[in-house]
Amino acid sequence: MATNAAPEPAGSSHRPPGLSAQALVVQPGPPRKLSEDLTVLLREFEVETVTLREVMAVMHGRGYLLLVILLALPFATPIPLPGLSTPFGSIIALLGTRLALGKKPWLPAKLLDVRLAPRLFAKVFAAARAILRGFEYFLRPRLPAFTATAIAQQLHAVSILFAALLLLLPLPLPFSNTLPAFSILFLAAGLVERDGVFLLAGHIALVLALAYIILAGIAGVEGVEAIWHWLRG
Incomplete structure (x- = not known):
């Protein structure tokens, strides 16, 4: 079974099992920043495990691109994540494929219901929150030509x-995950923010990642x- 539907917005009568009501409270004013959502998730991890579906609920259905950011953030931290590059990379690749084809993002229900280890992800989200706060300070709409058309976004x-x-x-190389993660x-x-400067930086990071892996392979x-x-001899 799979789902194409976006998570229900906060304040709905339905609440994902295991997620506290406080995590879904709608705050007046502008939407919360993603770093603030990570703070909510960190509080949830103090109580019990959290699923990807519940993570999406905390983000109030603001889009799968935010989930891509959330899944890539752990690889930009110095915390080792053995065995997670494959499942997280697969989810990002699936979402990236559908976005590249101009289709609605989709994830199997089985993936959305995977429970995240609280001890590991509490540390990961805490480190990721610091990185994201830095991003939020610099992000703003710039260079609109880079996001003006659907083809450019694809x-x-x-x-x-x-x-x-x-x-x-599965590369046993230092920074082999870090550079692709920053590109993502x-x-x-x-x-998300229609920031052409960040988009340029993402493409440059991807080129650097490819060059690094190729040079490491040759060496x-x-x-x-x-x-x-x-x-x-």
């Missing part, structure tokens, strides 16, 4: 897809050949 989503595929690679963060944040091959020749 091209940015293609880069998100490629960066997510790099996250999926810049691109998704740029699309690795040459190193193996050198060791082989030394053993034979």
Whole structure:
């Protein structure tokens, strides 16, 4: 079973199981910032585990691009995340593919109901919140030509897809996840806020990530050949 429907807005009579009522209270005035939503989630993790569906509910159905940002943030922190690059990268790649095709974002219900480990993600979200606060200070609508058309937005989503595929690679290299993660963060944040400067930074980060992996691969091959020749000689 899968769902195309966006999570119900806060204040609805339905509440995701396990999520406290306080997390879904609608505050008067402008929508909360994503860093403020992370603060709410951190309080929830003090009580019990949280699912991706509940995370979307806390974000008040503001869009799957915010979920992309949330899933990429852990890889921009110094906290090791063994085994998470594949599932998180797969979700980002799936959302990026649909956005690149100009289709409505979609996730299987099975993924939305996955429960996140409270001890690990409490630390991850705390570190991610600091990064996101820095982003929120600089984000603003700029260079409108980069987001003026649907085709331009789809091209940015293609880069998100490629960066997510790099996250999926099981590379035992330092920063092999960090550079693609920042590419995703810049691109998704740029699309959310229509910030062309962040979009440019996202594409540059993707090029740097590709160059780093290619150069590391070449160095690795040459190193193996050198060791082989030394053993034979």
